[in-house]
Each structure stands twice: as C-alpha cells, then as structure tokens.
Amino acid sequence: MKEALWWKTEEDGRILCTLCPRYCRIGDGQAGFCYIRKNIGGKLYSLGYGKPAGFAIDPVEKKPLNHFLPGTGILSFGTAGCNLGCRFCQNWSISKAQLDDGGSLSAGPEEIVRMALAHNAPSIAFTYNDPVIWGEFVIDISRIARQSGLKSVMVTAGYITPEARPEVYRYIDAANVDLKGFTERFYHKLTFSHLEPVLDTLRWLKNETDVWFEITNLMIPGENDDPEETKRMCAWILENLGDNVPLHFTAFHPDFKMMDKPRTPAATLRRARQIALSAGVKYCYVGNIFDDEGQTTTCPACGRVLIRRSWHDLLEYHLVGDRCPCGQQIPGYFPPRERAQPRAGRRLVLQTQ
Numbered sequence: 001m002k003e004a005l006w007w008k009t010e011e012d013g014r015i016l017c018t019l020c021p022r023y024c025r026i027g028d029g030q031a032g033f034c035y036i037r038k039n040i041g042g043k044l045y046s047l048g049y050g051k052p053a054g055f056a057i058d059p060v061e062k063k064p065l066n067h068f069l070p071g072t073g074i075l076s077f078g079t080a081g082c083n084l085g086c087r088f089c090q091n092w093s094i095s096k097a098q099l100d101d102g103g104s105l106s107a108g109p110e111e112i113v114r115m116a117l118a119h120n121a122p123s124i125a126f127t128y129n130d131p132v133i134w135g136e137f138v139i140d141i142s143r144i145a146r147q148s149g150l151k152s153v154m155v156t157a158g159y160i161t162p163e164a165r166p167e168v169y170r171y172i173d174a175a176n177v178d179l180k181g182f183t184e185r186f187y188h189k190l191t192f193s194h195l196e197p198v199l200d201t202l203r204w205l206k207n208e209t210d211v212w213f214e215i216t217n218l219m220i221p222g223e224n225d226d227p228e229e230t231k232r233m234c235a236w237i238l239e240n241l242g243d244n245v246p247l248h249f250t251a252f253h254p255d256f257k258m259m260d261k262p263r264t265p266a267a268t269l270r271r272a273r274q275i276a277l278s279a280g281v282k283y284c285y286v287g288n289i290f291d292d293e294g295q296t297t298t299c300p301a302c303g304r305v306l307i308r309r310s311w312h313d314l315l316e317y318h319l320v321g322d323r324c325p326c327g328q329q330i331p332g333y334f335p336p337r338e339r340a341q342p343r344a345g346r347r348l349v350l351q352t353q
C-alpha cells in the first residue's frame, strides 16, 4: 500500500485530507468521500495506487482534446472512486465502484508506460474517474512517461487544493477540465462540490503553468443550458483565460441518477457554440453529436479549414507544424504532419483481467 501525500493529523486523532477542497476528516479505519483514501492506523493511504481500471487506446479527440496531438491514440485508464458526486455521471460504473468490485488490476507506473510504448501511443490519459484522488500514482506515472518521451494528460473536474496542485501537475503536459456549469447552485445541487475552486484551478493553470488545457461543458437540458449562463461563462473565460483556450460543449445522455432528463438537443449545443464564437472565443467545438462544422478547426485569421473532424475521426489536416498555411499560429501541441494524417478514430479496449 502507498502512503498518501497531502494529509495531517487533527487534534482529535482524525486525519485531515488536504488533496481536494472537500477536506475530509477521516477516522481510523474509514475512507474519505472518494472511497480510495483511507486512514489505517493513523496514516492515510492511497488505495488506488497501482490499481488501474478500464484500459483503452482512445482517439485523443475523445478526451476531448482537439489541439493536442490530433489524430493520435492515447492510452486511457482510471481507478475506482471519485471526489465529486455528480448525479449525471457519465462514467459511474467506474467512479462509483469500490476497489474490490473487480474491475481493477495491479499495474505499476513502469508497466503502464511500457503499455503505452508497446501500443505506439504518444500520450497517457488519467481519466474516467477524477485522477486528482490518485495523485500519487499520477505523479509517478507522468514522471516516468516524460523520461520515456511520452506526454501525460489529466481529464479532470479541477477540484483540487492549491497545496496539492503543483505536485500533481508537475509532469503533466495537457488537461481537459470540466467546467460543469457556471452557477454555484448547479455545482452544489448536482455535483456536491463548489464552483469557485474549479475557477481557481483554471486561473492557476493559465497563470502558473505551461500545461495545455481545454475546457468541456456538458450541457444538461434545464440545468445549465440557459443562454445567459453560457454568456456569463464565456465572458469569464475570455477575461480570465483569454480567447485561445478551446471550449467544448458536449451532449448529455440520461445516466446514473439523472434518468429523467432528455438527451441534449443538437440545437442547444450549436446555440451555445454561436454564443461563444460571438463573444470572442476563437476555438469552440460541439461533442457527442455529429456536426462536422462544429468539430472543425478554422484559422481565425483567414478562415481556412485546418482540421476537419467527424465525431472522433480526422477527415482533413492542413496545418503545417503549428501554423495555418497563411502563417497564423494555432495554439496547442501539434505533431509532425506525417503523424497527423486523416484517419478514422478508433477505440481499442485492452485486456485488464
């Protein structure tokens, strides 16, 4: 078992976990809200360390990341547990699982990096549940990945404390951060967390790190799809993060404890995209629907189509390095041209048992 980082002992003998803003106080023999950080005999242990689940090679566009190594596969996995309690969780079979539910296997950091290399994946994604709660594992894998020439990606809700952020992100190259809504009501009622720490993480990523990041907003009918909320969110992004951060509006499907809501209509996502583009966001995409226009990257200077996608497929690729043929630089990490030829996205599920 791996002893955890980021905790201290309280006067009453309980442990205070300082990894995420939930700040769980954990008695001996108990686990925190996320299930996978446990007080055993007065020490906090990270039970998810070395217990990955759900290995697959995904198209990187599925994370979603549209400006990071487009057209490449990414080794993806999660662990059990989560530090948020989203009623609409789209990955609940993993995030609500306990470690002994049977989906996990034993694999150390070196083994996972070897797996990525063996499948010619240039990057590794910590995803499906929130990797914040297995931060110790993230650090060790991403350090070895960097030494091996691979990139590391966090797919996260950004719910992490300022004291833990620098260490967890030390070897991270890119992130997709869920901005799940833009009201405290939404965060409190539907995720059992708070909005402000997420905004703080986004500002920190922009101002204090070189991590490439994109933002995803999963739109749920009647909960966070009010155009006025979208306008306020875009205004905040532009003021605090600038106009180069790609923004993805993605479709919800009924899941977990939110089976009473319909799927997000495509028109809702298209409307949100138009709001963002009109506000000045340069790169805005829609996801989980078929919409070639809403998944295309165009040059903000000359309007030329640079990357045309359909769902996770790459149909056209016209970038030269990180530039449009007109010379305009496009923000992100772009592979050499020969590695980003148009190709169909694929998902290769790897054996984990």
Ligand code: SF4
Pocket (backbone or CB within 6 Å): 017, 018, 019, 020, 021, 022, 023, 024, 031, 032, 033, 034, 035, 037, 082, 083, 132, 133
């Ligand atoms: S990481 Fe887990 S144990 Fe720690 S504060 Fe967050 S939910 Fe609680």
